[in-house]
Amino acid sequence: MVVGKMKFTFQKRVKLAQGLWLLSWLATLGGAITFTLGCFLKTELRRRGEVMDNTDIHCVPNTLMIVGLASMGINYFASRICQDALDPGRFPRWKTLLKPYFGCSIFFTTLMLISVILSYAMKGSLETSLKIGLKNGIRFYKDTDTPGRCFQKQTIDRLQMEFQCCGNNDYRDWFEVQWISNRYLDFSTKEVKDRIKSNVDGRYLVDGVPFSCCNPSSPRPCIQYKITNNTAHYNYDHQTEELNIFIRGCREALVNYYMGLMNTIGAVVLSVFLLQSSVMASVRLLQTSMEAVAGQENVEIETEGYLLEKGVKETFMEYMDPVLKLLLLNQVNPSEAKLEEGATGTTTTS
Known part of the structure; x- marks a missing residue:
C-alpha cells in the first residue's frame, strides 16, 4: 500500500x-x-x-x-x-x-x-548522582590539605552561594559531618575535648554551618554556630529565623x-x-x-x-534485510560446523 x-x-x-x-x-x-x-x-x-x-x-x-x-x-x-x-x-x-x-x-x-x-x-x-556527589562533597569539605580534595571546600562554598542553598537535603546535613579541619581545632580546650569524646567516631560535630550558607537578605548578622540553641542568641528562635541561613538543599x-x-x-x-x-x-x-x-x-x-x-513494515524490512544478511554472513552455520568437525575427525583417524 x-x-x-x-x-x-x-x-x-x-x-x-x-x-x-x-x-x-x-x-x-x-x-x-x-x-x-x-x-x-x-x-x-x-x-x-x-x-x-x-x-x-x-x-x-x-x-x-x-x-x-x-x-x-x-x-x-x-x-x-x-x-x-x-x-x-x-x-x-x-x-x-x-x-x-x-x-x-x-x-x-x-x-x-x-x-x-x-x-x-x-x-x-541526575538526582541520584547529585545525592551521592553532594554527600561526598560535604564529607570532604574539611580536607583542604588532601591531594585531590584541595578545592572541594571552594567548590561547595561557591555552589551554596550561587544557588542560595545549604547542605544536601537541607542545612542539617552539616550537623552530621565534621566540616572543620583538625588543624583549626584547639585540642587543649575543654569544649573540643568534650565534643570529640561524646562522639563514637571521635569527630568534632557542631550544630553549625559554613559561612556560605548565610543568607545576605537576613536582617540580622548571620548565626552560623549553635543554630538550634535558642538561648545562645538574643531574641532568637531557629524555627522562625528562616532568613538567617538558606533553607533549601543544594540537591533540590x-x-x-x-x-x-x-x-x-x-x-x-x-x-x-x-x-x-x-x-x-x-x-x-x-x-x-x-x-x-x-x-x-x-x-x-x-x-x-x-x-x-509499500507499507511501513515492508519498507522497514527492506532496509533491514541487507543488515541482517551481513550479520548472518559472520555467523557459522551449525550443519557446516558439524561437517567440518566430522571431516577433521576422519582425517585424524586415518
Whole structure:
C-alpha cells in the first residue's frame, strides 16, 4: 500500500524544490543550534562534576552533539539535491545515494527524538548522582590539605552561594559531618575535648554551618554556630529565623536548575526534529515525483510522488534485510560446523 501519495505538476515540483532548499538550510541552522546546546549542557555538567557521582547524565549532551553534527551534514546534502532536482540530466546521479541518505536520515532523526526523551527522563539519574556527589562533597569539605580534595571546600562554598542553598537535603546535613579541619581545632580546650569524646567516631560535630550558607537578605548578622540553641542568641528562635541561613538543599536547587535547562533544550530540539522530519519527507516526495520524469522528453508532465511505496513494515524490512544478511554472513552455520568437525575427525583417524 502506497503511503502519502500526491500528484505534482511541473509548477508544484518547482515550488517543492525551492521550499525544500529553504527548509534544508533552516534545518542546517537547527542542527548547529542542537550541537551548540549540547556543548553548553556538557560544559554546565562538567562545571559541577565534583558534586556528581556518575557520568550517565552526559549521554544527553553527547547525543545532542552527535545528532547536531549529523543534522548539518544531512541537510547540506538535501540542499544539494534541491539544486539538481529539476534537471533531468543531473538528478539521476543522486539515485544511488538517496537510499543510504534516507537510511542515515531516519537513524539520526530517531536519535534526535531519543535525545529529547532522555532530556525529560534523566531526572531520576541526575538526582541520584547529585545525592551521592553532594554527600561526598560535604564529607570532604574539611580536607583542604588532601591531594585531590584541595578545592572541594571552594567548590561547595561557591555552589551554596550561587544557588542560595545549604547542605544536601537541607542545612542539617552539616550537623552530621565534621566540616572543620583538625588543624583549626584547639585540642587543649575543654569544649573540643568534650565534643570529640561524646562522639563514637571521635569527630568534632557542631550544630553549625559554613559561612556560605548565610543568607545576605537576613536582617540580622548571620548565626552560623549553635543554630538550634535558642538561648545562645538574643531574641532568637531557629524555627522562625528562616532568613538567617538558606533553607533549601543544594540537591533540590541543582536538580531544578538542570531539569529546567534540559527541558528547555528538549523543547528546542523537538522543534528541530519536526523540521528535520519535514525535510526528509520533502526530499522523498521530490525524489519519487522526479523518477517519473527520467527519460521523458517533456519534463512538464504531471507525476505522482509518495512517501512509501509499500507499507511501513515492508519498507522497514527492506532496509533491514541487507543488515541482517551481513550479520548472518559472520555467523557459522551449525550443519557446516558439524561437517567440518566430522571431516577433521576422519582425517585424524586415518
